Amino acid sequence: MKPDVLLPQPYLLFLGDTTEPGYAKTAFGLRDWAGERCVGEYACGATVSTGLPFMTPAEARAAGANALVIGVANSGGFIPPSWLAALVEAMEAGLDIISGMHARLRDFDVLRETADRLGRRLIDVRQPPVGIPVASGRPRQGKRLLTLGTDCALGKKYTALALTRAFTARGKDATFRATGQTGILIAGGGIPMDAVVADFAAGAAEMLTPDADAEHWDVIEGQGSLFHPAYAGVSLALLHGSQPDVIVVCHEPGRERVLGHPGYAVPGIGETIELALRLGSRTRPNIRCAGVSLNTAKLDGAAAHRLIVAESERLGLPVADPMRGGAAFDRLVDACLA
Amino acid sequence: MKPDVLLPQPYLLFLGDTTEPGYAKTAFGLRDWAGERCVGEYACGATVSTGLPFMTPAEARAAGANALVIGVANSGGFIPPSWLAALVEAMEAGLDIISGMHARLRDFDVLRETADRLGRRLIDVRQPPVGIPVASGRPRQGKRLLTLGTDCALGKKYTALALTRAFTARGKDATFRATGQTGILIAGGGIPMDAVVADFAAGAAEMLTPDADAEHWDVIEGQGSLFHPAYAGVSLALLHGSQPDVIVVCHEPGRERVLGHPGYAVPGIGETIELALRLGSRTRPNIRCAGVSLNTAKLDGAAAHRLIVAESERLGLPVADPMRGGAAFDRLVDACLA
Numbered sequence: 001m002k003p004d005v006l007l008p009q010p011y012l013l014f015l016g017d018t019t020e021p022g023y024a025k026t027a028f029g030l031r032d033w034a035g036e037r038c039v040g041e042y043a044c045g046a047t048v049s050t051g052l053p054f055m056t057p058a059e060a061r062a063a064g065a066n067a068l069v070i071g072v073a074n075s076g077g078f079i080p081p082s083w084l085a086a087l088v089e090a091m092e093a094g095l096d097i098i099s100g101m102h103a104r105l106r107d108f109d110v111l112r113e114t115a116d117r118l119g120r121r122l123i124d125v126r127q128p129p130v131g132i133p134v135a136s137g138r139p140r141q142g143k144r145l146l147t148l149g150t151d152c153a154l155g156k157k158y159t160a161l162a163l164t165r166a167f168t169a170r171g172k173d174a175t176f177r178a179t180g181q182t183g184i185l186i187a188g189g190g191i192p193m194d195a196v197v198a199d200f201a202a203g204a205a206e207m208l209t210p211d212a213d214a215e216h217w218d219v220i221e222g223q224g225s226l227f228h229p230a231y232a233g234v235s236l237a238l239l240h241g242s243q244p245d246v247i248v249v250c251h252e253p254g255r256e257r258v259l260g261h262p263g264y265a266v267p268g269i270g271e272t273i274e275l276a277l278r279l280g281s282r283t284r285p286n287i288r289c290a291g292v293s294l295n296t297a298k299l300d301g302a303a304a305h306r307l308i309v310a311e312s313e314r315l316g317l318p319v320a321d322p323m324r325g326g327a328a329f330d331r332l333v334d335a336c337l338a
Numbered sequence: 339m340k341p342d343v344l345l346p347q348p349y350l351l352f353l354g355d356t357t358e359p360g361y362a363k364t365a366f367g368l369r370d371w372a373g374e375r376c377v378g379e380y381a382c383g384a385t386v387s388t389g390l391p392f393m394t395p396a397e398a399r400a401a402g403a404n405a406l407v408i409g410v411a412n413s414g415g416f417i418p419p420s421w422l423a424a425l426v427e428a429m430e431a432g433l434d435i436i437s438g439m440h441a442r443l444r445d446f447d448v449l450r451e452t453a454d455r456l457g458r459r460l461i462d463v464r465q466p467p468v469g470i471p472v473a474s475g476r477p478r479q480g481k482r483l484l485t486l487g488t489d490c491a492l493g494k495k496y497t498a499l500a501l502t503r504a505f506t507a508r509g510k511d512a513t514f515r516a517t518g519q520t521g522i523l524i525a526g527g528g529i530p531m532d533a534v535v536a537d538f539a540a541g542a543a544e545m546l547t548p549d550a551d552a553e554h555w556d557v558i559e560g561q562g563s564l565f566h567p568a569y570a571g572v573s574l575a576l577l578h579g580s581q582p583d584v585i586v587v588c589h590e591p592g593r594e595r596v597l598g599h600p601g602y603a604v605p606g607i608g609e610t611i612e613l614a615l616r617l618g619s620r621t622r623p624n625i626r627c628a629g630v631s632l633n634t635a636k637l638d639g640a641a642a643h644r645l646i647v648a649e650s651e652r653l654g655l656p657v658a659d660p661m662r663g664g665a666a667f668d669r670l671v672d673a674c675l676a
Contacts, residue, residue, distance in 0.1 A: 137567030194537035201536045229475030233575030
């Protein structure tokens with residue numbers, strides 16, 4: 001599960017020309033979960049910000065940075081031509097480049113030539129390991145939890161990270177299992193599930209969460225949504241291969257349309273739980289839903305509290321926002337470990 | 339959709355050391371749907387046979403063959419070392435090699451060196467086209483039919499081929515859309531769905547079945563099963579991306595366990611229809627099931643007829659074995675076109 005290279009650190013986070021906060025989740029994730037390894041942010045027209053100090057690559061290098069990380073995860077994982085000058089500038093200032101995009105850094109002539117000329121490294125973390133098997137479907141030992149979403153980019157990774165921290169705080173042996181580029185940058189290992197060839201996607205989930213001690217928890221970062229018109233197949237492969245004992249469904253209140261697919265409504269929480277349990281029971285017959293994680297970042301504290309209470313009553317399940325913690329989150333953790 | 343190369347023909351079909359008929363479906367498919375381009379079969383220990391004359395590569399070359407086709411589709415798509423001597427022998431006899439496996443022919447030193455030395459071609463048809471987009475989920479014009487299975491390797495491709503023939507015979511404009519290696523060898527084009535990176539699998543299905551005349555039918559070869567512990571994600575991506583107006587569910591009576599996964603029961607036909615319609619309605623709200631295709635190859639004619647009648651009554655839908663044709667198949671075609 002360990003990457004082939006040790007990633008050069010600390011990071012300068014690059015936001016490109018991103019105007020949609022949902023697409024900057026890589027930068028936000030690194031700020032929130034690996035903040036001690038981020039010196040600042042840089043951009044070429046972005047309107048979103050992590051709140052970290054804006055630095056040119058030269059300033060970041062002077063502040064100790066060793067790499068620029070592309071902090072954007074747009075739909076399709078492409079690198080637009082408008083970013084190339086900034087990436088060249090970073091290499092000229094002394095930084096390596098780390099990318100989690102589908103596009104490969106070395107496929108851009110100007111990046112490859114600059115890196116080769118200056119001796120910089122171009123590191124793509126969205127490369128799956130070799131030798132992924134077809135899923136066997138066989139039961140295995142150890143406990144596993146998978147986060148699932150009603151859409152992309154609404155809290156599946158944060159929920160898994162927060163649950164891993166909470167499990168560990170309670171003395172449990174728990175490992176966060178990263179399935180996307182940001183999670184891999186945070187964890188230092190994992191499998192980029194969406195870059196695996198489709199026939200092997202469930203096998204990759206099995207490889208990521210192998211047999212373990214009976215009391216060990218793998219807490220697996222979910223991907224996409226079972227209702228997503230482009231990515232549902234990835235979500236189903238991850239559900240089948242993970243064989244989770246427990247799922248936690250993640251939702252952003254107020255999001256009505258699928259991100260990037262405005263023709264599609266976001267499904268309801270209850271509908272998502274029901275479908276996930278039905279499909280997941282194929283490989284893990286005793287699968288159960290421990291509760292719901294709400295991303296209430298757009299609400300004030302009182303409104304978030306009211307909504308969490310109301311949703312918990314409506315669904316008959318523990319509901320919490322892991323970023324707000326508190327008694328509601330404790331109850332969600334209780335239910336996961338029950 | 340056209341392959342980059344014109345495939346060298348006619349073929350010698352290679353069965354390797356296969357003892358499981360379900361894994362020899364590539365050879366059987368070529369015999370049944372491209373028989374005029376197959377001169378014989380060759381093997382190195384196989385107990386299955388296509389019924390075509392057994393020929394050494396030299397005999398096949400003398401009979402006009404220009405290529406040996408690997409006629410096996412094992413789980414994982416690998417090329418075992420036990421086949422290499424036969425493949426080298428074929429090249430020495432003057433044949434090119436065509437493969438639909440995941441493994442790449444040129445990755446084997448002995449094959450690459452022999453091909454380069456003798457001027458033979460190594461052709462992998464399981465290479466998806468470049469530039470596959472993320473699925474848009476947008477509605478598009480034209481009619482589409484998708485075959486779905488209760489398991490792998492039980493008649494989805496044959497059903498799609500037979501329906502395409504029947505539609506054409508009734509004067510409809512219809513195109514068979516291949517999604518696997520055998521279908522691509524038969525059709526001369528298509529996309530090997532299981533070799534596409536997972537994030538783009540639904541997009542590949544959209545690319546394979548683009549906007550068309552309102553009365554044109556794309557008849558799409560299904561893959562895997564929505565209940566398969568390893569491949570369900572591929573099946574769901576194909577269902578979402580195809581946006582079929584009509585589905586036909588394919589089943590083999592008497593198959594009780596998933597091929598290669600004996601820990602898993604084959605789901606029921608009714609259960610498969612219900613789940614496929616539920617999941618498919620996400621991208622094609624007016625999806626409907628026209629009927630069921632039964633693979634009754636292991637039954638005699640009278641038993642097959644009785645079963646088809648009984649299943650049609652039980653399910654309240656047209657049921658037929660396309661390989662047997664007859665009035666039952668006519669009714670299934672009627673229901674598809676209704």
